[in-house]
Structure formats: C-alpha cells, structure tokens
Amino acid sequence: MVSITLFGGSGRMGRAIAEVAGQRADVAIVPDGGDVFVDFSVPAALDAHLDAAVAGGTPIVIGTTGLEAAHQRAIDAAAERVALIQAANTSLGVNLLSHLVREAAARLGDDWDIEIFEMHHRMKVDAPSGTALLLGRAAAEGRGVDLDAVADRGRDGISGARTSGHIGFAALRGGSVAGDHQVILAADGERIELGHRAESRIVFARGAVAAAAWLAGKPAGRYTMADVLGF
Incomplete structure (x- = not known):
C-alpha cells in the first residue's frame, strides 16, 4: 500500500x-x-x-x-x-503523442512548419498550456534546437511572414474542455496532424x-x- x-x-x-x-x-x-x-x-x-x-x-x-x-x-x-x-501532463496518450512528435520533427526538415494548437476550459489561467509546451519541447528536441529560441507564442496584426524553423502556439479558452491538443506539421502540398483529446x-x-x-x-x-x- x-x-x-x-x-x-x-x-x-x-x-x-x-x-x-x-x-x-x-x-x-x-x-x-x-x-x-x-x-x-x-x-x-x-x-x-x-x-x-x-x-x-x-x-x-x-x-x-x-x-x-x-x-x-x-x-x-x-x-x-x-x-x-x-509532468505537464500525466496522460498515457499525451506522453505517447510527445514521443511521436519528437520522432516526426527529427525526421522532417525545416521546410515542414510546426504549429501547436490547444484548447481548455474557461477557468484555466495560463497559456500556452503546460502540455502544449511539452509538445513544443518534444518538437524542438527532435530538431536539436532550444524551444525558447524558436517559439512564436502569439500573432496579432501584421506579424509578417512565418519564420522558417519556428514553432508556433495558439491557445483557445472556453466551456468545460478538459484538454484538446493538436500538433500540425505542414509542408507545401501536404500536412500531418497529430492530436489528443481528453474527455475527462x-x-x-x-x-x-x-x-x-x-x-x-x-x-x-x-x-x-x-x-x-x-x-
């Protein structure tokens, strides 16, 4: 016990x-x-x-x-x-997702843009979520870079063209969402989406x-x- x-x-x-x-x-x-x-x-x-x-x-x-x-x-x-x-997230599924993101980022070049989307309930006070940052670190580790040096945590107004090799974050808040996370790897003409939804x-x-x-x-x-x- x-x-x-x-x-x-x-x-x-x-x-x-x-x-x-x-x-x-x-x-x-x-x-x-x-x-x-x-x-x-x-x-x-x-x-x-x-x-x-x-x-x-x-x-x-x-x-x-x-x-x-x-x-x-x-x-x-x-x-x-x-x-x-x-642990930013103790879910088995999320930790497996982190492993997959690291592997994907390691095998794909900088011509694949990486964006991380997350949504949580209206009462969550921090953004991006700890899980989004966990996934961002996994992607950065896969590429052999420091996340702090390549993270784009918010875009507003005329933000200019996307910087090659950067990892973007977007955060939504509303309702009672326990946690939705999606990592998008996008290249010209194709896109890979890896995600996890927590229902409880x-x-x-x-x-x-x-x-x-x-x-x-x-x-x-x-x-x-x-x-x-x-x-």
Missing part, C-alpha cells in the same frame, strides 16, 4: 485524483505523512511543498503548471535530494496516481512519465 498526500486536493484535478485512488486497492490518500506527495496546487505554493518533500525525504509528483524559471531551479535543487517527477480529467488522474505509486521508494533524481510508462 502506497500512501499519497495530495496538495491541491480541493481543485478539479485533486478531486479526480482522489476518485481514482479510491478505486485502487494499492494506494490511499492521507492528509499528511504520505509515502509520496502529489502536487496539483498553484505555483505560489510550490516552494513550500518542495521544502516539505526535502525535509521529509519524500518523493513528489509535480503536476502544477504555469511555473516560471525560479520554480524550475527550485525543482532541480529538490531533485538532488528526493525522487521527483515533474480522470485520464490525467490515472496517470498521476500511477506515477506516485511508481515513484515510491525510488532514489533521488528527476524522473519522467516516460520512465513510469516504460517508453
């Missing part, structure tokens, strides 16, 4: 994780002192949660998005002391619980969903 202490338990994802955990016999949600922490709260709370993980030697799964460079440095430092997974937050919750169960007892270091899923 793996016990999980959940940060952000009152939010949409927290409630979904509690529901999934309640359906498994090998995990349980506990208010504190769990074998693993799972954080789906807010960026402002991350430092305190990392400090608690390090102080207790407790592995932690981080699903919080909208993080900035300072948060990433804190995560890197914590991973030197405890086992840690930071349960798909992310299942992956988060699986990640927590897998992470329990692991030595300090950074791990990924690919490690959890054996990709």
